[in-house]
Amino acid sequence: MAALHLWLLRHGATEWALNGRHTGNTDLPLLPQGEAEARGLAPVLAQHRFTAVLSSPLQRARRTCELAGLGEQAQIEPDLKEWDYGDYEGLTTAVIRQSVPDWTVFSHPCPGGESSDQVQQRCERVIARASAYASGAPGERCDVALFAHGHILRSLAGCWLGQGPAGGARLVLGTGSFCVLGYERQTRALIHWNAPAQPA
Known part of the structure; x- marks a missing residue:
């Protein structure tokens, strides 16, 4: 197996991301600030050759991928969609905690949305798909880029580290940032x- 490196790339800023509102299936566009963040990723990514580029189907992730210079390689991966927050879609954590004290997406359920187990299944499928690209000679490097969203990428990192989605609770992730596993x-x-990438 080649040496797999997973690049986790969170989309640039949207209105709800800046307001702290949970944005699952709501398909918001990037703000101008978010487009600048996405362009700022391009110089970093241009230094690497990616075996595969996978993106969430939501426009904020796809647009970030395009502005970061990897749009032509991108394949849509439905499992990279953000958590389904169900009844909590569009709400902030502060509002949710008015009725559910100490609520976090990593420790409490989302009524009408996904469970942590369902999210873990999605993350493990993404990891398996990315790992399948690492079939080169031992010692070679295989870089796979994943353009997605804050909570799903934090959950994926937790799964990578053997801690499940809950492991993402301790991994803060800003818009327009990159991570490598x-x-x-x-x-x-x-x-x-x-x-952080350099602002474009």
């Missing part, structure tokens, strides 16, 4: 996290 002596590891 890989290996350290055959052990899954966090290589970069929440690295």
